[in-house]
Amino acid sequence: MSATPLRRRARSRLTQGALPYLLLAPALLVIAAVVLYPMLYSATLSFFKANLLNMDRMTFVGLQNYADVLTDSAFWRSLWVTIQYTVGVVALSFGLGLGTALMLNVRFPLRGLARALIIIPWATPWLVTTLIWYVMFNPQIGPINAILKQLGLIETGVAWLYLNGTAMPVIILVTAWRLFPTTTLLVLAALQSISPELYEAAEVDGAGWLGKLRFITLPGISATSFVSLVLVTISAFKLFTVAWVMTAGGPGDVTRVLSVFVYEEAFRFFRVGPSSTLATLLFILSAGMVVAYFRLLQGGRDEPE
Amino acid sequence: MSQSSVSLFAASRRKVDLLQRGLVMFAAFAIGIVIFYPFYWMVMASGLPEGSSLARTTVLIPGSIGLEAYAAVLLQKPMLQWTANTLLVTVLSTAFVTPLALLAAYSMSRFRFRGRMAMIFFVLLTQLLPATSVLIPLFLVFRAYGLLNNLLGVTIAYVTFLMPQTIWILWGYLKSIPGDFEESAMVDGCTRFGAFLRVTVPIAIPGIVAAGLFAFLESWNQYILAYALTSSTDKWVVSLGLYAFIGEYTVLVEQMMAASVMASIPALAVFVALQRYLRGGLALGGLKG
Structure with a gap:
């Protein structure tokens, strides 16, 4: 870097003193009060047995809650359901996002309008999204069964939300419908930044549609795709509303993701200990995911751009 | 050839x-x-x-x-009250979080200090946690301080998930702005903070608006925190009002959809008004490390 001595002094002044901490202090105080404190409180409660409606009677049970939760098949089942849900949502919304971005990158009439409208599902409140689809999938009055009947694909109404085989695909579809536009936007921006000269050069070299996709388009959007995969993973992993409103975790435990599991333990069964234990385990699990993410980033840096 | x-x-x-x-x-x-x-x-x-x-x-x-269903919702349900509650909580939490997050993000993007990596780690970690995992402690603390069934309590609860998210977005954006402009301003005699206010903040407006827009939409989306922390219908936010239709929906589909349209309009309006900031404002450098 070509820093002048003055600039270098200015830069060295940046790294000194209490200013970084002073700037950080207000946000840090708030985080300590409303994020860190509840987490630590939760961790403390995980060593007790207590009922949410009668917190005066707390008994210290040590690691008993952890032993209980970790040997409870419902916990492992819920973790597996969360993985299914997250992976399903990430895959479907990425496919939709990539497909729509590739399309919106081709010139056609009304493309500007299509680009503006594609983001609308993302700006719709989660609960509205969920309610619309909830009614649309209703076996009696929902249009989805009606359309499928008219097309001759089904004969009688299917109770999509109440069948073991269909509940999870439905909530994955609804969640992906709401989340995919961010991927479209990000990937489209990356597509637009690929130099057209690269494509021209490839055509001169005789590359076909597939060749251009594989050797120019996909490498050009890989970094952005990674970002959008991370974003969608974060959203899907912690999501509560869809699984709760559409299926309440059911039928049985087919869609009981961890966020619903934690909630039910606390506010349906009032079991403070197991719920706090779950919250703490989620914290540890999330920490593991962040570490894996940082590792991935560092691994990516060694690769040629 | x-x-x-x-x-x-x-x-x-x-x-x-x-x-x-x-x-x-x-x-x-x-x-x-x-x-x-x-x-x-x-x-x-x-x-x-x-x-x-x-x-x-x-x-x-x-x-x-x-417009029958719309009239029915407006007359039979406190739809306007719910919308007003939501607006209040959403605007308050967004306005509170954004400036504090901006200062923190600036600090993280421009300085190398002890604890910086821990801060980055923590900010990302908290975004992965479901809101339901902090509900018990929030519920107990709010009960102790009389913040249950209270819009101030709901606002505070919203801050728990907005603060890390907003810091993250702004950090990514500020990283994408080179520090040279500030350094020139400092060479010209500005203080560090003066350079931040007069040089960095104006450049960062698209990022700040985008982060604010995200915070607004996230608050507008919130459902479970408000659900667990409020009990009387006059303190409800609009998503709780919508959820209540589920119980009666077999008879009130039209009203449920009318209420859904009404609940979407404020979020969509804010979004349409500000969406031109979204593309430029989301540098997302934060996620690229």
């Missing part, structure tokens, strides 16, 4: 291009229908006369379009 084969090649390319464009347009149209059909259905169902959606399924053409 001879001259004629090049021009042949170009001509066939044009044909392929046309074909490709036609195909893409057709596919875009088909996908557009699938994507927007739920909105269409919501609006159509909301325009039906009371109880008629039970009688027959509305797939395409409604018998009549009316």
Whole structure:
């Protein structure tokens, strides 16, 4: 870097003193009060047995809650359901996002309008999204069964939300419908930044549609795709509303993701200990995911751009 | 390659291009229908006369379009109160979080200090946690301080998830702005903080607006925190009012959809007004490390 001595002094002044901490202090105080404190409180409660409606009677049970939760098949089942849900949502919304971005990158009439409208599902409140689809999938009055009947694909109404085989695909579809536009936007921006000269050069070299996709388009959007995969993973992993409103975790435990599991333990069964234990385990699990993410980033840096 | 084969090649390319464009347009149209059909259905169902959606399924053409369901929702439910509550909580939490997050993000993007990596780690970690995992402690603390069933309590609860998210977005954006401008201003005699206020903040406006927009939409989306922390209907936010329709929905589909339309309008309006900031404002450098 070509820093002048003055600039270098200015830069060295940046790294000194209490200013970084002073700037950080207000946000840090708030985080300590409303994020860190509840987490630590939760961790403390995980060593007790207590009922949410009668917190005066707390008994210290040590690691008993952890032993209980970790040997409870419902916990492992819920973790597996969360993985299914997250992976399903990430895959479907990425496919939709990539497909729509590739399309919106081709010139056609009304493309500007299509680009503006594609983001609308993302700006719709989660609960509205969920309610619309909830009614649309209703076996009696929902249009989805009606359309499928008219097309001759089904004969009688299917109770999509109440069948073991269909509940999870439905909530994955609804969640992906709401989340995919961010991927479209990000990937489209990356597509637009690929130099057209690269494509021209490839055509001169005789590359076909597939060749251009594989050797120019996909490498050009890989970094952005990674970002959008991370974003969608974060959203899907912690999501509560869809699984709760559409299926309440059911039928049985087919869609009981961890966020619903934690909630039910606390506010349906009032079991403070197991719920706090779950919250703490989620914290540890999330920490593991962040570490894996940082590792991935560092691994990516060694690769040629 | 001879001259004629090049021009042949170009001509066939044009044909392929046309074909490709036609195909893409057709596919875009088909996908557009699938994507927007739920909105269409919501609006159509909301325009039906009371109880008629039970009688027959509305797939395409409604018998009549009316405002009956809207009037019913406005008259029978405190829809306006819920909307006002939501606006209050959403605006308060966004306005509180954004400036503090901006200072923190600035500190993280411009300084190397002890604890910085821990801060980055923590900010990302908290975004992965479901809101339900902090509900018990919030519930207990709020009960102790009389913040249950209180809009101030709901606002504070919203801050728990908005603060890390907003810091993250702003950190990513500020990282993408080179520090040279500030350094020049400091060489010219500005203090560090003065340079931040007069140079960095104006450049960062798109990022700040985008982060604020995200915070606003996230708050507007919130459901479970408000659900667990409020009990009386006059303290509800609009998503709780919507959720209550589930219990009665077999008789009130039209009202449920009318309320959904009304609940979407403020979020969509804010979004449409500010969406030009979204593209530029989301540098997302934060996620790239």
